[in-house]
Amino acid sequence: MVREALLRGAGLAAAALLGFGAATESPAHAASPDQPTVQTAPASTAYDGSSVIDGPSSCPRPEAVWRELVTLVPPERLEARLRAVTRGKTPLVEIVDLGVPYRILAAGQLREYRDESRDCAYRARIAAVFVALAIDPAELPAQLPTQPAMPPPSAPPVVPALPPPVDDMPPPRARLDLGATAVGGLGPEDRVGQVGAELRWSAGRRRLGPEVGVTALLPVDNTVGGVRLRQWRLPIDAGLRARIAGPRFERYGELGVSAALLSERALDLATSRSQTGIELGLRLAVGVHASRGRLAPFAALSGELVPAPPAIFALPAGTVGHTPLFWIGATAGASLSFL
Amino acid sequence: MMPARAVPATVLLLAALAAGCSQLDVGSDLLWTARFETGDFTEWTGVAGGDAQAFPMPPNTIAVANGQAHTGRYAAALTITAGSDGTQENAVLSRAGGLPPSAYYSAWYYLPYSVSVGTFWVIFKFRMRTDANDPSTAGELYDMDLATLPSGEMTLELYDHQTAADLPLDVSNPIVPVEEWFQLEAFYRAASDDTGHLTYWLNGRQVVDIAGAPTSPTSWVEWDACSVGEDLTPQMATLYVDDCAVSRSRVGPAGRLTE
Numbered sequence: 001m002v003r004e005a006l007l008r009g010a011g012l013a014a015a016a017l018l019g020f021g022a023a024t025e026s027p028a029h030a031a032s033p034d035q036p037t038v039q040t041a042p043a044s045t046a047y048d049g050s051s052v053i054d055g056p057s058s059c060p061r062p063e064a065v066w067r068e069l070v071t072l073v074p075p076e077r078l079e080a081r082l083r084a085v086t087r088g089k090t091p092l093v094e095i096v097d098l099g100v101p102y103r104i105l106a107a108g109q110l111r112e113y114r115d116e117s118r119d120c121a122y123r124a125r126i127a128a129v130f131v132a133l134a135i136d137p138a139e140l141p142a143q144l145p146t147q148p149a150m151p152p153p154s155a156p157p158v159v160p161a162l163p164p165p166v167d168d169m170p171p172p173r174a175r176l177d178l179g180a181t182a183v184g185g186l187g188p189e190d191r192v193g194q195v196g197a198e199l200r201w202s203a204g205r206r207r208l209g210p211e212v213g214v215t216a217l218l219p220v221d222n223t224v225g226g227v228r229l230r231q232w233r234l235p236i237d238a239g240l241r242a243r244i245a246g247p248r249f250e251r252y253g254e255l256g257v258s259a260a261l262l263s264e265r266a267l268d269l270a271t272s273r274s275q276t277g278i279e280l281g282l283r284l285a286v287g288v289h290a291s292r293g294r295l296a297p298f299a300a301l302s303g304e305l306v307p308a309p310p311a312i313f314a315l316p317a318g319t320v321g322h323t324p325l326f327w328i329g330a331t332a333g334a335s336l337s338f339l
Numbered sequence: 340m341m342p343a344r345a346v347p348a349t350v351l352l353l354a355a356l357a358a359g360c361s362q363l364d365v366g367s368d369l370l371w372t373a374r375f376e377t378g379d380f381t382e383w384t385g386v387a388g389g390d391a392q393a394f395p396m397p398p399n400t401i402a403v404a405n406g407q408a409h410t411g412r413y414a415a416a417l418t419i420t421a422g423s424d425g426t427q428e429n430a431v432l433s434r435a436g437g438l439p440p441s442a443y444y445s446a447w448y449y450l451p452y453s454v455s456v457g458t459f460w461v462i463f464k465f466r467m468r469t470d471a472n473d474p475s476t477a478g479e480l481y482d483m484d485l486a487t488l489p490s491g492e493m494t495l496e497l498y499d500h501q502t503a504a505d506l507p508l509d510v511s512n513p514i515v516p517v518e519e520w521f522q523l524e525a526f527y528r529a530a531s532d533d534t535g536h537l538t539y540w541l542n543g544r545q546v547v548d549i550a551g552a553p554t555s556p557t558s559w560v561e562w563d564a565c566s567v568g569e570d571l572t573p574q575m576a577t578l579y580v581d582d583c584a585v586s587r588s589r590v591g592p593a594g595r596l597t598e
Contacts, residue, residue: 226588229365266365270587275363308361315367316586316594323363 052082053131054091057102060124062095068128073136081135093131102127106134171245172337174203177289177298179333181215186328187309189321192222192231198331202241202252211241211254215329221267224312225320228267235260235304235327237283246291254285258304262323269314279323281306289335298335303328364598368588370442371434372596375403375413375581380432388436388561393417394429398575401430407579409447409520410596414581417566422574423457430578431565435466435477438585440558441528441536445590449579450485450517453493457570460485461498462578463523465537466561480555481537483523488512497539497547510546520581522592527562529555543592 049066070078085092085107096103103112104127111130115123177200185192200213219232239256260279266272287300304327311319373382380391380403393399398420408414417430448462463483469476479500486496493515497506515521521542528536535554539547562585566578584590 227365262363264363264365269366270368270370272366273364275365277361277363311362313362313364313598315369315598316584316590316596317368317588318593318595319362 050091052091053093053095055093055095055105057095057097059097059102059118059120060095060127061120062093064120064124065093065095065127065131068124069131072128072132077136085135092135093127095127104130106131109134171205171243171250172339173205174201174338175289175335176201176338177213177300177331177333177335179298179300179331181217181329181331183215183217183302183327183329185324186326187322187324190222190224190312190324192220192324194218194220194231194233198329198333204241207243209241209243210238211256212236212238224323225317227269227312227314227317227320229312230265230267231323232263233260233279235279237304239283248291249288250291251288252286254283254287254302256283257281258283260306262310264312264323266314277310279306279309281327287331294337294339296335296337297332299330299332301328301330369584369586369596370439371585373432373583374411374596375408375415376411378403378405378413380415383432383434386434386437388434390431390433390435391415392429392431393419399428399430401432404579407449407451407581409449409581411581414449414579416577416579418575418577419566419568419571420575421460421568421571423570425458425569427567427569429565429567431563431567432580432583433561433563433565434585435561436471436559438560438562439587440530440560441526442560443524443526443586443589444562444584445522445524445586445594446564446583447520447522447581449520449581450493450515451577451579453491453517454485454487454576455491455572456485456487456568457572458568459498460568460571460576461565463525464561464563464565464567465525465527466563467529467555467557468559468561469556471557471559477561483525483539485515488514493517495539495541495546506547506549508547510541510544513541513544513546515541522590524590526589527554527560529558529560531556540591 049063053062053066055062073081082092092107094105096105100116100118101112101114102123103110113126177198179198180195181198182193182195185194194217196215196217198213198215200211202211203209213236215235217233219230221228221230223229235258237256237258239254241252241254244251258281260281261276262279263274263276265274281304283302283304285300285302287298289298290296306323306325306327309323309325311322313319371386375382380401383389383391391401393401400418402416403413404416405412407416415432417432419428419430421428446463454460459482461482461484465480467478467480468474469478482498482500484496484498486494488494494512495508495515497508498504499506522540524540526536526538528534530536531553533551533553535552537547537549537554538545564580564583566576568576582596584594584596
């Protein structure tokens with residue numbers, strides 16, 4: 001449905017383009033309103049498709065793009081523009097089929113579009129419109145509203161409006177970040193470093209959206225108040241992510257609450273036992289990920305404040321210290337987007 | 340979606356868990372304790388090599404009393420009557436054998452009144468065996484004694500049976516308080532080589548440290564918290580003992596023997 005609407009809307013652009021060509025390159029025709037000219041078939045030019053459009057694309061094929069292009073731009077103008085733009089160098093256009101995305105390089109301009117259905121005819125039309133705009137960027141928009149004398153063509157070629165390129169795609173509906181993480185705990189009696197993996201889900205296309213994450217950290221040995229401990233920690237957090245989108249990168253910040261499952265086991269005491277507790281804290285993070293591509297690299301820094309860290313108790317000393325008051329972490333990995 | 344009512348309930352549950360788990364008890368370095376809260380001496384007599392006895396009896400006695408206690412309700416009352424007749428009087432709580440070669444030994448004491456020491460008054464003792472498996476080879480090693488200063492105050496002296504002399508303390512004439520509990524703690528490593536080690540603390544203050552010398556011919560250890568005296572004035576002296584411990588780490592005055 002969307003495509004049909006776009007196609008209908010683009011018909012006017014095609015008519016305008018044809019009219020523009022007639023008005024500028026064939027003034028005799030334009031001066032004869034009683035003899036309306038209906039261009040239903042492209043005329044040949046001094047250029048052929050293979051010399052202008054090339055590339056290892058099977059969908060769309062270069063010759064299909066050429067066939068569409070010559071229906072959009074009058075032959076004389078197309079020849080003149082090609083001559084001016086190519087300056088003897090060919091090919092002018094290169095088409096690359098990347099599967100769902102396809103890339104068009106025309107007159108030094110690069111665009112990438114996505115087409116999940118792989119409709120090659122549709123792709124050819126899209127590519128032709130982009131090429132037409134690339135080789136003659138100023139004329140088409142300027143002529144659109146200024147063709148009152150042009151009689152409506154009986155069967156104007158259908159020119160689709162350009163879909164948004166990949167760069168202009170709406171932000172993903174959700175993201176799943178998976179990365180390696182390293183955290184350091186700081187406190188008056190305990191300093192510890194741990195490594196592990198972090199999984200984080202965030203949602204929403206707006207600037208603010210929910211996020212939730214879990215981090216699995218490998219056990220580590222450390223000493224608190226002279227007592228050697230094996231420490232294991234599983235933090236879970238939830239909060240809000242604020243995004244600042246950019247053409248190449250999206251920056252974000254997160255604020256939320258965290259709850260960490262904490263297990264401590266003494267290593268050297270005469271009688272040792274494992275104890276499990278929960279740390280409650282506030283979490284703040286900043287990060288960045290690439291804007292392009294469904295799978296993009298990301299990196300983030302985080303800080304977590306635990307206002308009341310659990311005390312470590314061992315006889316005969318009693319309370320020998322507390323687990324860290326503050327945790328800092330760095331994470332890097334891949335971010336998978338869901339449209 | 341989580342029901343709206345579940346959110347505060349979850350937060351409360353997490354807060355309760357966090358508050359309840361605010362202390363993680365990871366274990367203990369205590370190897371053995373005697374707090375006398377059972378009202379008897381089973382903490383001593385119930386372990387191999389443990390004993391609690393006064394001899395000759397009478398006039399000497401041992402009892403668990405509830406009049407004085409460092410913590411809890413009970414403490415041991417060791418009473419001897421030591422005249423000037425040259426007789427050694429004894430009230431002894433002992434752990435003979437079954438102890439590690441290296442450990443901390445701690446006990447709290449209470450003197451209800453000042454005592455003038457004529458010959459000696461031992462309150463903390465280590466013994467040894469030349470053959471760990473032969474009780475007949477047991478002998479004396481180090482005695483920590485109470486002594487009387489010319490000022491009338493009580494102090495400590497460390498007697499070495501191997502040299503038959505007092506060893507000089509790092510702290511000269513440390514004052515032992517009367518009518519208040521004080522802690523005496525030792526680190527003892529029984530070794531026949533230069534890894535031997537003996538350190539004493541009075542109320543957490545180190546008073547002597549002997550290291551780098553043999554302390555015992557074998558790793559066998561006997562530790563006594565005792566009242567063994569001769570020629571005391573007044574003749575009848577009661578010493579209260581509480582919160583005794585053998586530990587792999589330092590107990591210290593702030594140390595706890597129970598959660």
